[in-house]
Amino acid sequence: MFELASFNIGGHELFVLPFGDIVNYFTPYTAALFIFALIFTIICIISKPERQLETAFGTDAIYAKEVTGKDLRFRRFMAIACGIATMGAVTSGDIFNFTLFVSMVGICIIGIVASVKYKHVLNAAFNYGIISMLATIPLFGGAAITLAATGTLSIWELSAMAPAMPGIAKALILVGVMGEGIAPFYAAKAELFRAPGAPYVIMIHVSSLLMFLRVVEIMLAV
Amino acid sequence: MIGYLIAAPFLGLLFMGxxxxxxxxxxxxxxxxxxxEILHTLKFSFKETWVPRTASKTLFIGIVFVAIAIWVGALCVVLLGGSLLLLFGIYMVQKMVEHGVGLSPGSPYAKFGGVRSVISASSEIPLFAVIGGIYFFTGSLMISDIIQYQADNGPLLFSLLPAAIAMYIVILSKMHYGPFSIVEAKEIVSGYKTEHFGAWRAGLEISDAIRTVVLLMAFVLLFWGALSPLLLIIAMLIILVSLxxxxAVTPMLNPYDSVTMQLVIIVILVAWMAILGLIA
Structure with a gap:
């Protein structure tokens, strides 16, 4: 009964869970992305942060940064939420659900960064926040145009009648995902890496990367 | 399959040598x-293994297993003719592994290696050019379908040369001592691997070895097609020697130049592929 039309992109479906025309599914590709997100989320749950070594400016002194107490709990919570949202984004069979999960990832990324009480890191979080908020406009705009043009947001249905999704909708969603997952592009700046807590910082990059990989599959499939 | 999985680390280490x-x-x-490199890995396997006091212990150890697992998975994808998109997804997850290995010990040298691995994300852009080009020409991203397409229509190396060059640059950016190897530059000791010693380092070496085999094998299968095992190894060796x-003849670029150079190359290749697409 169920056969994924875009099997030549991510492989044949391994598992389907239909809710009306919204069919959530696993292909080898999305299953692999889900497993990556799950592994890194588990690492965030069970791992304690490292103690980043820094040299005090103008001296030979070296000190280790510590992540303790409330900071640790909040950052871990946001990292886990980020991981769960990422898992939702990679398994979703619906464009609107996908955009919602992507927005959640964007919010969680800001949360992970913003909980570090250093001026430069907070400044970086403020920048991410602005970009993420702006990115929701093309993200949901792309989904709205898709619904208006095709009458459905189901990736399953859209892939069956591909190429159905308007090019402008694809472009908008792509821009939106880039905006929400912009954090790694700030890597050239030092701010992000002044934040100790490797498992949580890595979750920022993992979620952004997996969103990109998923959106590439969606763009090719629909 | 199991034979390939056992042989791949040794073949990869031999290739690195x-x-x-x-x-x-x-x-x-x-x-x-x-x-x-085989001796190196054996030596590391039996050396004293420790975890730095400042490290995030679970991440420090766990990321080594992730590194091996993803490339074993990638080898399976290539051997079973799975999705090219999945293979490149794994390639991009390698960036997270480098990042995790670099950030987990808390050492500034390893951290800089990890940071550089993220800013060298430009090396991933050619991947999308490869994916887009191959999908446009063959109508599929399954490696088995791409091999079949080449059996019917001839190697993609000639008809899709810019994509082949893009993938060549992708492999080059992952080679040791290459112009884009900024994550392991000597000014940051051993880059992201600086604090991983003993068995952890041996694990990372094995992961690198399997990665070398996977990328070279994927290049041959994607742009030349199916070959007998012996011819496949010879073809991989020829590409390796060219790399x-x-x-050997190019200096290691600084991070800024490395990123700029890769971006310039990819813009040229994408334009070239767009022209090919218009002609087709």
Whole structure:
């Protein structure tokens, strides 16, 4: 009964869970992305942060940064939420659900960064926040145009009648995902890496990367 | 399959040894024996293994297993003719592994290696050019379908040369001592691997070895098609020697130049592929 039309992109479906025309599914590709997100989320749950070594400016002194107490709990919570949202984004069979999960990832990324009480890191979080908020406009705009043009947001249905999704909708969603997952592009700046807590910082990059990989599959499939 | 999985680390380490030897001979040095990397890995396996006091212990250890697992998975994808998109997804997850290995110990040298691995994300952009080009020409991203397409229509190496060059640059950016190897530059000791010693380092070496085999094998299968095992190894060796030649005669770029250079190359290749698409 169920056969994924875009099997030549991510492989044949391994598992389907239909809710009306919204069919959530696993292909080898999305299953692999889900497993990556799950592994890194588990690492965030069970791992304690490292103690980043820094040299005090103008001296030979070296000190280790510590992540303790409330900071640790909040950052871990946001990292886990980020991981769960990422898992939702990679398994979703619906464009609107996908955009919602992507927005959640964007919010969680800001949360992970913003909980570090250093001026430069907070400044970086403020920048991410602005970009993420702006990115929701093309993200949901792309989904709205898709619904208006095709009458459905189901990736399953859209892939069956591909190429159905308007090019402008694809472009908008792509821009939106880039905006929400912009954090790694700030890597050239030092701010992000002044934040100790490797498992949580890595979750920022993992979620952004997996969103990109998923959106590439969606763009090719629909 | 199991035979391939067992042989891949040894073949990869041998390839890495040949890579070092070729570079040395081009530069007029005797160089190490070609089995040096195998000895290296064995040596690390039996050395004292520790976790730095400042490290995030679970991440420090767990990321080594992730590194091996993803490339074993990638080898399975290539051997079973799975999705090219999945293979490249794994390639991109390698970036997270480098990042995790670099950030987990808390050391500034390793951290800089990890940071550089993220800013060298430009090396991933050619991947999308490869994916887009191949999908446009063959109508599928399954490696088995791409091999079949080449059996019917001839190698993609000639008809899709810009995509082949893009993938060549992707492999080059992951080779040791290459112009884009900024994550392991000597000014940051061993880059992201600086604090991983003993068995952890051996694990990372094995992961690198399997990665070398997977990327070279994928290049041959994607742009030449199916070959017998012996011819496949010879073809991989030829590509490896050409990569070694490039690594030997080019200086290691600084991070800024490395990123700029990769971006410029990819813009040219994408434009070239767009022209090919318009002609087709």
């Amino acid at each position: 040949i890579h070092r030897k070729v570079i040395a001979r081009i530069q007029g040095r005797p160089g190490p024996p070609i089995w040096q 070694s030649f490039v690594c």
